[in-house]
Amino acid sequence: PISAGAAPSRRGIGLSLRSQPAWASTGDDVPFGLSLRGDLTGLELRAVIHTYITTRAGFERATTGSRLGGVVGTTAVPTTTAGATTLTLPLQDPALPRAIERVRVPLPRGGRAGVFPIELEVRDPDTGERFASVVTFLTIVSPLSGGPAVAEPLRVAWVWPLADASPISPEGGPSATFTRSVAEGGRLARLAAALPGADGEPITLDADPATIRTWAQVAADSDTPTGFDRVRAAFGAQEHLESTFVPLDLPAFAASGLGDLANAEWATGTEAIRDATDTGTSTRVVRTARLDGPALADLRARGVTQVLVPSGSLVTNVVPNLTPARPFTLSGGTASLPAAQIDDGLSALFERPGSPALRAARLLGGLSVVALELPSQRRGLVVAGSRGWRPTTDALDDVLTGLRANPVLLPVSVANLFEDVPAERVNGRPLVRRAGDPGPRRLPVGAEALRATTGRLDAFRAFAGDGETTATATEHLLVSPSIRTTRQEGQAQLRAANATMDAFIAQVRAPVSRTLRVTSRRAEVPLSFQNDTGQALQVRLRLRSDRLEFPEGEDRIIDLPPNNTTVQITVVSRSSGSFPLTLSITSVDGRVLIERSRVTVRSSIVSGFGIALTVAAALFLIGWWLTHWRRSRRTPAEVVDP
Numbered sequence: 001p002i003s004a005g006a007a008p009s010r011r012g013i014g015l016s017l018r019s020q021p022a023w024a025s026t027g028d029d030v031p032f033g034l035s036l037r038g039d040l041t042g043l044e045l046r047a048v049i050h051t052y053i054t055t056r057a058g059f060e061r062a063t064t065g066s067r068l069g070g071v072v073g074t075t076a077v078p079t080t081t082a083g084a085t086t087l088t089l090p091l092q093d094p095a096l097p098r099a100i101e102r103v104r105v106p107l108p109r110g111g112r113a114g115v116f117p118i119e120l121e122v123r124d125p126d127t128g129e130r131f132a133s134v135v136t137f138l139t140i141v142s143p144l145s146g147g148p149a150v151a152e153p154l155r156v157a158w159v160w161p162l163a164d165a166s167p168i169s170p171e172g173g174p175s176a177t178f179t180r181s182v183a184e185g186g187r188l189a190r191l192a193a194a195l196p197g198a199d200g201e202p203i204t205l206d207a208d209p210a211t212i213r214t215w216a217q218v219a220a221d222s223d224t225p226t227g228f229d230r231v232r233a234a235f236g237a238q239e240h241l242e243s244t245f246v247p248l249d250l251p252a253f254a255a256s257g258l259g260d261l262a263n264a265e266w267a268t269g270t271e272a273i274r275d276a277t278d279t280g281t282s283t284r285v286v287r288t289a290r291l292d293g294p295a296l297a298d299l300r301a302r303g304v305t306q307v308l309v310p311s312g313s314l315v316t317n318v319v320p321n322l323t324p325a326r327p328f329t330l331s332g333g334t335a336s337l338p339a340a341q342i343d344d345g346l347s348a349l350f351e352r353p354g355s356p357a358l359r360a361a362r363l364l365g366g367l368s369v370v371a372l373e374l375p376s377q378r379r380g381l382v383v384a385g386s387r388g389w390r391p392t393t394d395a396l397d398d399v400l401t402g403l404r405a406n407p408v409l410l411p412v413s414v415a416n417l418f419e420d421v422p423a424e425r426v427n428g429r430p431l432v433r434r435a436g437d438p439g440p441r442r443l444p445v446g447a448e449a450l451r452a453t454t455g456r457l458d459a460f461r462a463f464a465g466d467g468e469t470t471a472t473a474t475e476h477l478l479v480s481p482s483i484r485t486t487r488q489e490g491q492a493q494l495r496a497a498n499a500t501m502d503a504f505i506a507q508v509r510a511p512v513s514r515t516l517r518v519t520s521r522r523a524e525v526p527l528s529f530q531n532d533t534g535q536a537l538q539v540r541l542r543l544r545s546d547r548l549e550f551p552e553g554e555d556r557i558i559d560l561p562p563n564n565t566t567v568q569i570t571v572v573s574r575s576s577g578s579f580p581l582t583l584s585i586t587s588v589d590g591r592v593l594i595e596r597s598r599v600t601v602r603s604s605i606v607s608g609f610g611i612a613l614t615v616a617a618a619l620f621l622i623g624w625w626l627t628h629w630r631r632s633r634r635t636p637a638e639v640v641d642p
Contacts, residue, residue, distance in 0.1 A: 013038035015132035017358045022402030023139040027093025037082045044125045046076035047089050052114030059369045062117045065135050073103035113141040113149040115368045137365025149407035154371035155380030157417045163208035163387045165484040170492040174214050182226045192227025194396035195234040202413040205240040209272035216276035235277035239413045245269040246482035250295035252441030261454045283415050290438040293333025311341040315434045323370045325379035326424035328431040347383045360398035371408040380421035444490030459591035460501045473500040507532040510585050510597035517602050524568045531560040542584040573603040
């Protein structure tokens with residue numbers, strides 16, 4: 001990259017930083033590994049050392065290549081060949097006689113360390129025209145043999161997010177984007193590859209439980225490496241933050257009264273990490289982007305002990321010109337919790353464009369500037385990647401290497417930062433800061449739809465148990481309100497939760513519409529039920545008919561083993577004829593409607609009165625016929641004369 005004000009390349013010349021140490025002592029030969037490209041004939045490679053940075057604001061300006069300060073020394077070498085090369089910066093040891101070929105670097109008065117901007121450039125030595133340049137940072141300290149560089153190194157808690165925006169597909173299983181992310185060379189695979197480099201150095205994992213669970217499932221089903229073995233090992237060696245199953249807008253949840261769903265999010269988050277990594281909760285610290293009074297009270301009620309909040313979410317009430325670098329009390333309404341801010345500015349530096357070595361140098365340089373603000377006081381800072389950060393393995397390794405044995409920085413876990421760094425005090429009182437207005441609440445799907453599906457899933461669980469279907473529907477429900485999903489994605493996940501339950505319920509079928517014949521007043525009617533779920537179920541059968549009575553009751557509990565079950569229902573017919581029998585099949589508690597069915601009952605029985613009437617009519621006809629026959633025999637036939 002070319003810094004602000006640099007002349008544009010005229011011959012395709014390029015310069016990038018390949019490697020550098022995070023710090024050096026006066027008297028050292030400091031190597032800067034560089035990559036060059038283009039026609040370099042007649043040009044030189046030069047390092048320009050500017051005066052040390054005195055403020056955080058000055059550092060932030062320097063990262064843009066502007067207002068770098070006065071020049072304290074330079075060194076240059078001819079260069080003619082493109083490719084990898086090394087430019088060595090020879091520093092003068094103040095305790096030794098002055099050497100003209102070495103650069104004398106003045107440290108801050110009364111101090112033993114300083115952070116220096118260094119321009120590395122390709123230029124024409126005759127005209128001074130610059131063709132490519134980059135600004136990096138180097139912490140220079142007095143020889144450590146004369147004592148420590150600072151009385152109190154800055155405690156640095158580095159939070160590594162392990163999260164994917166949409167790990168679970170609405171169609172079920174890992175999403176296509178997630179599968180690519182954990183494949184070799186993918187974003188999450190690169191993060192996993194860097195985890196072993198943190199062995200022996202504390203980092204804090206901010207793992208999305210939905211991502212970790214899905215990653216474990218992909219690893220179990222795949223024959224190709226996914227890096228999850230490194231993730232599992234890191235969970236065993238490093239601390240991790242507590243989290244809901246997916247990241248949520250906590251103020252929106254608190255305002256919408258989604259307590260039952262929130263309970264499930266927290267419980268499933270803990271369960272997913274435990275099952276996938278064989279580790280329990282290592283800390284009760286939560287990282288959240290948005291908080292207000294009700295959300296803070298909810299966290300406190302859940303046993304959360306500390307929170308990490310982005311610096312941009314806080315009302316400013318700290319000492320000007322100094323970086324807030326101590327825990328404080330975060331207050332909202334009547335609730336409060338110990339908190340530490342995530343330094344948004346320094347965290348973002350690591351994600352700005354640049355080579356891996358340059359990204360690392362910016363972050364380490366910025367942290368060192370904060371360390372030298374008050375070098376005799378114990379302070380600590382939290383830096384964290386965004387949930388979608390895309391660092392290379394080399395960039396992560398470079399920062400870890402730079403933190404190791406650093407004279408002004410001390411890597412710690414988040415838990416240790418809260419333990420080791422005293423809380424900020426102002427005028428003898430603990431500093432209390434308030435969260436800024438979180439702005440509009442954001443739920444990708446409506447609160448009413450979330451409540452309805454949560455209630456339905458609770459009823460479904462009571463009916464179907466905690467099997468695979470319930471687990472799948474639960475996952476879709478829990479993923480739907482993630483702040484990292486779009487409205488369309490959230491609604492698709494909610495539909496998937498309901499469709500999963502519907503598909504299971506549809507495998508339980510009641511008798512189809514047909515006609516049943518009964519030939520006596522009291523009879524047994526066979527009803528057949530089909531259960532294709534593969535598991536035994538209990539259902540409630542409700543019978544309704546205006547012309548039938550049910551001696552054993554209209555409601556009954558039926559056990560349905562897998563496959564077909566025939567149940568004999570005793571009925572008493574009030575009359576003959578055809579009439580409907582309505583069947584309702586629900587869960588035992590009545591909250592899940594499985595199916596409604598209707599069959600026709602045709603009764604051919606005759607009542608006692610009808611039989612008597614028929615017999616009487618028959619006797620009357622027989623009597624009339626006998627009387628008529630006798631009369632016809634007594635009367636002689638009339639003779640007609642011819």
